[in-house]
Amino acid sequence: MERLDEQVKEEADGIYNTLAITENMAEFRPGLCTEAAQQGLMQWLLKRIKAKMPFDANKLYCSEILAILLQNNDNTRELLGEMDGIDVLLQQLSVFKRHNPSTAEEQEMMENLFDGLCSCLMLPTNRDRFLRGEGLQLMNLMLREKKMSRTSALKVLDHGMIGPEGADNCHKFVDILGLRTIFPLFMKTPKKMKKTGASEKEHEEHVCSIIASMLRNLKSQQRSRLLNKFTENDCEKVDRLMELHFKYLEAVQQADKRIEGEKHEMVRQGEILDDSMEDEFYLRRLDAGLFVLQLICYIMVEISNSGISQLQQRVHQILNLRGGSVKVVRHIMRGEQLYFLKSHQISQ
Structure with missing residues (x-):
């Protein structure tokens, strides 16, 4: 696929068809997909997603294939992390912190990238990459901006802070004044969630899970700051x-x-x-x-x-x-x- 020129319609179609074959392979022969990812597919997908090209069907399809490759597969999650893929995902998602996707297709791509990021955060080593890549700061900004990305940002924070491996992210979240962002969402479930397809229960589950993770993981001063919020x-x-x-x-x-x-x-x-x-x-x-x-x-x-x-x-x-x-x-x-x-x- 490296040799194909997407400026030529026939070659762009060729890439689309190759991605369709990959999607079918993922369903029937998932082991082959893992191997393909290691043989250069992952690298090509990341390169194509971050390429400075107008949004098109191929970019959307790439985001979908990437999300599929990362589902339930620690090998591909680790591979993406080693290729600085966490930074690529965060850079691509940063566009949506102050702007909503302009089309339904662009919204679908945004959700695919968020899904991929959530999958990656199941792996403890990627939690650290997410922390160093200032992923917490980006998600916190998205929560404050009240755009369509807010619901998915909440899900990412939940994945990044859960369990003992999320302790560093929990402490950093308090340091960047995340408590000021999460508690208004706890006090009142936003009404404008239908556009994003999220339910009231999903929202309340993610918010409560984040607070529960902080109660499990926070120590000393940060824990006191969290508990004091409940006395206000x-x-x-x-x-x-x-x-x-x-x-x-x-x-x-x-x-x-x-x-x-x-x-x-x-x-x-x-x-x-x-x-x-x-x-x-x-x-x-x-x-x-x-x-x-x-x-x-x-x-x-x-x-x-x-x-x-x-x-x-x-x-x-x-x-x-x-x-x-x-x-x-x-x-x-x-x-x-x-x-x-x-x-x-x-x-x-």
Whole structure:
């Protein structure tokens, strides 16, 4: 493909068709794609994506192939990192910090690049490259600018800060005043999310996951700064946390009720509830909001055990006011069914 001139229509078409073959190969022979990436395909894709050429179908297709190559494949993720691909992705995405994509195709390319970046951040060594490439600063700017890139920037931050490997990114995020950006998004879910195809639940999940990651990873002064945020304005962020707790608690209880009804009906008809069925039911519970609920409960537990008495008092006060219970929180953390756990029946 290096020898083809995209100024010539036939040769540009040739590149497009080659990319189509690569896409098919990725579906049926993923091992060959990994090998192709190592034999020069990855290098060519990065070079083509960053080439100073007008946006066209081939650039869009390149972004799609790149995202596919990086899915569930640590070898290609490492390869991209070694080729300074994290910087290439960040440079290409920086265009969208103050400007929305001008067409649906350009928006699709932006989302492909974000997806590729999220995949890369699953690899710990790329977290460091992202940090050194000032990826946190770019994502933070995108959150402030309120453009279409904001939703995906939130997802990238979530991927970059999760787990013990995200500790350095968590500390840097606080240093660049990221708390001022993330907490307004926690306090109020933006209404203009339909354009980006993101749901309210996805937004709240990413925000809560970022806050939970910081509570896990931050030490000393930065951790104190995070906890102090919850005490501001008469603990308004604790009130919002508890509002989200009861919102998702109700959603999961409803899902558990439906699942329990289905199980009862299956048993009545003599069907066997095997492990695969139980896994499917669990996935449905997660989809209904169990994962977000567990994140919220983790945050509740962490701030209650922080040594700041007013935070613990506020959490317990709202739980008592709304018929909640610490025992229910423990059950949620363990992922147990909530349908039979009527909050008002369980005393603290």
